[in-house]
Every structure is written in structure tokens, then in C-alpha cells.
Amino acid sequence: MSKTVFLLIMIPDILLLNFFALYFPKFTREGIFFGVRIPYGFKELKEFKELEREYKRNYAISMLIPTIALILIFFFAGMNAIIKSVLLYTYLIPAAMFLNYYKIYKKVLSIKKKSNWFEGKTQVVTVSLKRREDIKNYPSKLWFVIPAILIVFNIVITILRFPYLPDKLPLHYDINGQVNRWGDKSFSHFIAIFLVQVGLFALLYLIYRLILKGKLSISPINPEKSQETNELIKIISAKHIIILAIVQQFIFVLTNLNMLLILNLNLMTSLIVALTLLTFLVIVLFAIKIYNLIKHPLKNNLDDEIIERDDDEFWKMGLFYYNPDDPSLFVEKRIGIGWDFNYAHPVGKAVAIIIILTLLSSAIFILWLPL
Template identity: 25%
Template sequence: MTLAIFLVIAVILAGIQTAVPFIVKRTVIFGVTVPEKHIKDEKLSSYKKKYALLVSLLSIIALASYVSWVLGSSPSEGQTVLIGTIIQFAIILFSFTLYFYFHGKTLQVKKEMKWGENTTQVQIADLSARAKDEMLPWYIFLLPMVITVGLIGYTIAQYNLLPNQIPTHWGINGEADAFTDKTPVSAISSLLMLLVMQAMFLTIIISTKKSGIKLSATATNASRARQLTLRKYTSWLMFLTTILLTGMFSFFQLRTIHPDIVDGTIVKAVPLIFLFVTLGATIAFAIKVGRSDKISIGETNTGIRDYDDDVHWVGGLFYVNRQDPSIFVEKRFGVGWTINFGNPIGYFIILIPLALIILFSIL
């Protein structure tokens, strides 16, 4: 079972990493802004194909070796988990290494070909796009927080029923494998961490909704479609993730208070349901957003080009722009959002919750 789970995760991870150059915004290739009329350049297309081939080839070799090792040597579950985790990180590391290599190659091509030097850079604003924004309202994210607060109250009321050793970690089989002494804080520490995560998701949604809708001057319709799709399904994915996390944490907390509340089959199923639903939703999100700007009807790009903000992207990964009030912007490698490191509010949104989660885990 452990082999199958890690194999499924690794295959999905490898698939997403392989497809990244083909699902990002079409005018951004390996983190570099490319004028609309050059996005199908033969060299750039070959870079994408080489990246996809190398990542997929390494993934196949690594996963085949992993399966052969597990089936041939019958390692312990801990060893299977450890090596499976190492392989997943190796795939990510290799894909990022290739990304930086082709990022440099793409920058070199852009510089040598002098793309866009004889055109005017244009930034546009479309106030009507806000009216079409279908992100979920922020107050929807209060529902799981109310559930968590209610469960904290229930735990305090049932404090005497709690065991002397409070679970702090659960394995992939749903059983607790790490414990700490019972105290008023340890009894609700996992729920406090959950509440912090819920608050972080809520803050991210509010900040994302307030972030600017960046449109292309040369492919306005396509970029509008992508931005609205990205925003809409980001809110849905985050809400689903929050609900799943709330359900899983609540299940484990109730089982700590009432050990016989369910049988072993359900205990094993809960983490797997969370894992596979989350992975499935992430894949659907990436596909939906990746396909949203592939069709551009009636677009023109003669004599103008989009504002080239490569100067604000460090390595095409980290966005630093103090003049941009947006806290989150669309990623250039991968699908989703990244922080504007030039806006200090972003640090508070991410770092403070992480610090609180670490503090609660220590206590």
C-alpha cells in the first residue's frame, strides 16, 4: 500500500513538472517575457521539448528503480517512505535545475534577437474585468474556522476523556505514531494549528482578490480569460483544501477523545481520501488554468508589445516590485500565485502563520 501511494504521488508530481512549460502563461517561457509573435520560435519550442523529455526520462528511470528496489529487497515501511520522499524531491530538484538552464538560454535568445526593441511597451487596465471576477467571497472561508472553534470548545469540555498521551502526528495509515504529554495546550494544539492555517487561507484569498488583474496589450482576450479562470479556480481549490484539512483534523481530534468512534477501515481511508482528492483537484486546476489562454480570437500585436517586467523577476521565480501594490501575482513557473517580495505585507501573511504553527507544534 505504501509503495502504491508514493508511486501515485510521484507519477502525478512528475507529470505536472513535465507539463509546466506548456501550462504557464503563453507569453512567459522559462520565466522570461517573450513578445506574442515570437512565442512559437523554433528554439524556444525545442527548449520546451528538451525539458519535458529530460524530466520525464529521469522520472521513469527513478520510479522504475524505486519499484524494483521495493519489490526486490522488501524494505521496511519507514525505508519505503524515506526513499519515496527522496525521489520526489529529486524530481523537483532536477526539474528546477533544468528550468534555470533553459531560463538562461531563453534570456540569451531574447537578447541576441533583440525582440521587441522596435516596438512600444504598453500596459493596459480593464476595469470591466473586476465585474466578471468569480472568486468565492471571503466570508465563505469563515465556515471551517467556526467548526474548528466549536471543536476546540468541545475538546475543552471533554478534557477528562482525553488520554494521558496526546497524538501529535499520524502516519499514512491513519494511526498516531508520535505523542506528547497531556496538557491544556497540547490537547488543542493540532486544532490551533488548523485555525492558523484557515486564517492564512482566508488572508491569502482576500489579498488575491485585491491584487491587480494584469492583462496583455497584445492578447487581451486570452489574458483576461486566463486571469479570471486562475482567480476563480484558485478560490475553489483553496476552499476545498481548507474543507478537507478541517475534516481530517476534526476526525483525528474526535478519535482522540472517543477512540472507538469508527473502525479501522475508516481510519485508514481518511488520509487516503484527503490525499487523492487534493491531488485530483490540483491536477484539474492546473489543466483548467493551463488551457484557458490557448485560444486568442481577433487579437493584434502590430507595433506594440506588453510591458516587459523581467527586471522585477529574480531568476523568473521571485517577484520583487515595490511599486506594485499587489501582494500576490501569477507564477512564471508552475500554475498559481507567488508573493510580491517587494510588498512587506506578503511576509506577514506567510511568515507569521508559519511561526505560530511551529510554536504550537513545539508546545
Template identity: 25%
Template sequence: MIGFWISFIMICFVGIVQIFIPYLLKKTVVFGVTIPASHLEDQLVMQAKKIYSIAIASIWLLLLVGYSIWSILVIQSEDLQIIVGTAIMFLLMIISMLFYAYFHRKLRIKKQQHQWGADLTEVKVVDTSLREQDEMLPLSYFISLAFVPVILIIYTYFQYSLLPEQIPTHWGPNGEPDAFTEKNRFSVISLPLIMLIMQALFAALTEGTKRSGMKISVINREKSAHKQLVKRKYTSWFMFLTAFLITILFSFLQLTTIHHGIVGNGIMLTIFITFILVILIGSIIFSVKVSNLEEIGDHSSFSGGITDVDDDRYWKGGLFYFNKDDPSLFVEKRFGIGWTINFARPMGYLIVFVPIIIILFIGFFA
């Protein structure tokens, strides 16, 4: 039942995040549309959030109950339980995006028809002094992790004769390897190589975010600046935590491949479960911390006839940011917690997609 419980916890986490996400984000950006503070109490704005959350909660409960009954009453393999559980998570996210697209269109049309914010003067605030207060983790933290896969690669080659003829490439929910490839000079170091690429990806994402601009509210500059600084700090901590945990897990898997039987099945399973739980708990804490910052109201969209710059025109569907005049590689998401690419900046594509292609390449040829 390990496969069921892992999937059950993941479905619960994804579902809860999707249900409450409209209330976790910046109040003046609703379903990817900038809403002036004078219209935040508009009936459509209030109903859109409520209907979305109720609908997603109902669908989530039906899927969760259905999956639980199927897994408990019908004897299935753990692999199949995880496959179906993963499919349910993706289905839930697809459904939530369909609801998002519907409400995004409704709000965008009403905003255009009623000219929300047309009588306000847009003002952009730039404060270069904030760079000195930025507490995002330095690149050296991520570089330090890179020593681990390098040492593992060297150690693996020294212990090449001890390695089995079949190298594990996949581990099941019970912590045991269930897919293998033939031993060669490349396949034996594929796991440390993937680890190294993933560390580079997290380092590049953090550094790109660090160099991106901070959007400061024209009304309450101090509160807005504080939120930006804290969000960036939390983001870098969460990135490093994830990279650190991946380093520990992959190192453990590599060492157990070299020294097979060094630990029992129970320890393997415990490490896998601990890894998943720590990532989930870290994600929850990160989400709560970020959402709590939004409780620091700044009413940045309406005051004294001025407003922040409305950049809706740069957001395609409220999800994809295209602004060639913005040097930032990454910007805050409008729907979801975290950061997304400025798709008008080619370097962003390189940072995100090149490591993924390299990992797929390693996995294919290993």
C-alpha cells in the same frame, strides 16, 4: 504496501506535472522569459521545451521504476517507503529546476543579444471595472470554517477527562497514530489550533490574491480579462477545497483522539486515502482548467507595433518577483501553476511565513 502506493501515486502526479509544465503555461512566457509572439517559433524556444520534457520524462521513469523495484523486491517498512518516495519527489523537482535554470539563462541571453521586442512600444492596460466581475470566493467562506476548530477546542476541554495520557501527534500511512506527547492543556488542543492557523493562511492567501492587480493584454483585452477572472475564480475554489478537506481530516483525528476506538482501522485508512485522492484529483482538475485557458490565444506580445509591458527585470531568475511599485502582494507564477509572493512587499512575507512559524511553534511545544 500502503506506503508504497501513496508514494507511487504522488511521484506519478509530480512527474507528469513537471514533464508537461512548459506546455501548460502562458505561451509568451517560456522558462521565465517573456518571448514576443513573433519569436515563439524560434528554434531555441521550441527545442528548449522539447528537450526539457524528454529529459524530465526519462529521469522520472528511471526513478519510478527504481523505486518500485526497491519497494517490491526488498521488504521495507511503510514509513521508510514514504520517506524514500518523498525524497524522490524532491529530487525530481530539484532536477527540473536545474533544467529550468539552464534554459532560462539560454533564452535570456539570446533575447538580449538579438533584441527581441526592442522595436515594439510597451503599453500597460488597467481596467478597474473588472473588480465588479471578480468571482473569487468571499472571505466569509473561510471564516465559516473557523467555527469548527473553535467548537472543537471547547468540546475538547469539556471532554478532557476522557482523553488518554498520551496524545497522538503523528499518524502513519495506515491511519494509526505512531507518535505521542504527554497530555496537558496545550497539547490536547494543538491539532485544532494548527487547523485554525491553516484556515487563516488559506483565507489570507485568497484575500491577498483577490486584492492583487489583474494583468490585461493590450491586444486582446476581452480574452485576457476573461482568463484572469476565471483563473482567480478557480484559484479561490481550490484554496477553499483544500481548507475544507483539512478541516474535515483534522476534526476527525481530534474526535478519534477524544473517543478512542470510535472507528476501526479500516475506516481510518479509507479516510486518509480519500483525503489524498481528493486533493490529487482537485489539483489535476485545477491544473487542467488553468492550462486550457491558455489555449485561448491572445498573442499579446506582438501586434501593430505594440506589446504588453515586459517585466522580466522584476523577475529574478524568472522565479522571484521584486517590484516595489506594484501594490500586488501576490502575482501569477512564471514557471508553475498558481501564485507567488511579490518579495518587495513585506506584507506578503507576513501572510505566508508567520502562520508557518506559528504552526512550527505549536508543534514544538505540544
């Protein structure tokens, strides 16, 4: 793969990650600011607007030197160094995001403790009696037949084509698109693709189901409108997952056709770049649509006698839900888009351990990659 092709594939991902890192505190419900529960309408206060600008400024400064270094490496280093640097850079983005977020989170908590906004108020939790699965216009699970067909197609065409392949197959290409490593013909070379395909399909279908069953918070200020917004978010999120599932399986099919010597490298690369850009566009449009649904501020409820429950104690660092008294496994994210685990649940604890071990092992692997 050439530097240019690699750049075309990675730039959308890097820009998207930085965009979400810069604006991710915006993707919250009204009444939540940097992971802290506040009265409705208070996000517009001058003090909070300044804290938001401080976060963006600090994040941009944090990523300035790594970004300059990545650009220099791309122009003056070899392909191995570029790949390693891009992987490290993608780890730096969430690290810089969290550190700068946590700094503002502590400041907001301090302001809240001094202000006593919730003192003397009746705090309530609004719950919908409607079954979570009863959402009109939620996309049908039959859409997943398309990626399933692509998986079957990949397996069948491999079985049919395999006997006609030469004894030696290209396994790796240099930056100029020339084969620099050959291997004996073996069906095991294709099994890895099938396993990843099936695993990704299962993961995205699971996410699709979790979106449907996920617990959502409903505002007591306007519960009907809040319920409607919740359902729209679920519908949009599910459509996004279905599109990703189909596009990703197309990418696997293209890769496999190249390995079967049906599709040449240049055409495969061009099509994958196009699909990657399409995925990038879908994610951006999805984020904009969700943001437009949740950005509209509700009235200031500081003078109301009844307000939404202050549940900060259950959100560690304003990000991770930990409530032993809540039997729910999945809850709506406090910040961001989608759903997360209740980490007090046994399954949630197991998932947290797996995530931590995966991140640590991945970081070690990246650091040990040769330049």
C-alpha cells in the same frame, strides 16, 4: 500505518508533483516562454517546440534513477526508510525541475538577444481601472464558515469526550496498525491538532484574500478578453482554495476522532485515503481548467508597432519578481498558477528569508531522520 495505506496516500501526491514539474512551463500566459517575454504566437515556432521537448526529456532522465530507487526501497526497506526516502524524493522533484528549467531559460534568453524582436517597437503596459475586489461571481467568504465550524466541533467534542478517556492513550501505531507506544492522558496531545487546524485555516483564508487582491497582467492585444480571463482564473482559484480548506479540516476531524477512541484506525485510514484522492482529483481538474483558459494563442504581433512591455529585467531567472519601483506586494506568477511576492518589497524580502531558512532546516531534519 501499513505500507499499502502509506502508498495509497503518497502515490497521488508524487504523481501530481511530477506532472506539474513536467508540464509547469505550459502554465504560463501567452507571450511568456520559460520565463522569457516573447512575441505572441512564437511558442508555436519549431525551435521553441524543440526546447520544450528537451526540457521534458531532461527532466524525465533526471528523475529516472531516483524513481527506481524509491520503488526498490518501498519493496525491500522498512517503514522509516520509506518515509525518509519519500520526503527526500519530494525535495528532488523541484530541484530537478529548476535545474532543467534554468538550462532552457538561458537558451531562450540567448535566442531573444540575437533576434531583436522588440527593437524599434513601442512597449506598453495595460492596466485595468476596475477595482480588484469588484469581481462578479467571486465565491463568498461565508464558505469559510464550514471549516470554522469543523474546528469548533473538534474542540467541543474533545472537551466533552476527554473526561471519559482511559488513563493511557495510544500515541503511535506500527505498520500493522498495532499500538506500539502509549502515553498518559493529557489535553496537550490534542492542542497540537487544534493549533495546526487554526493555522491552516488562517493560511488558506489569507490565500483566498490574496487571490482577490492579486495584481494580474493584462494583454494589450485584447484587453477585454484578457480581463475576463483574469477574473475567471481568480474565481476558479478561490473555489479550489475553499474546497481544500473544507477537505483538510475534515481530515483533522477524522484524526481527532481516532485519538478520542470514537473512530477506529482502519475506518479513519480509509476515509483519509478517500479524501486525499478527492483532493488530488480537485487539483488536477483545477489545473486543467486553468490551462484551458490560458493556452489559446493570440496573433503574432511582431509586425505591430505597439507591443507588450519587455519586463524580463524585473523577473530574476524568469521566476522571481523583483521591482523596487512597483509598490505591489503580490503579483501574478510568471510561470505556474497563483500569486507570488514582489521580492523587492520589505515584506517580500522577509518572506524570502523565512522560506530559505525553512527549506534548509527541513532538508537537514530529513537527512538526520533515522532509517
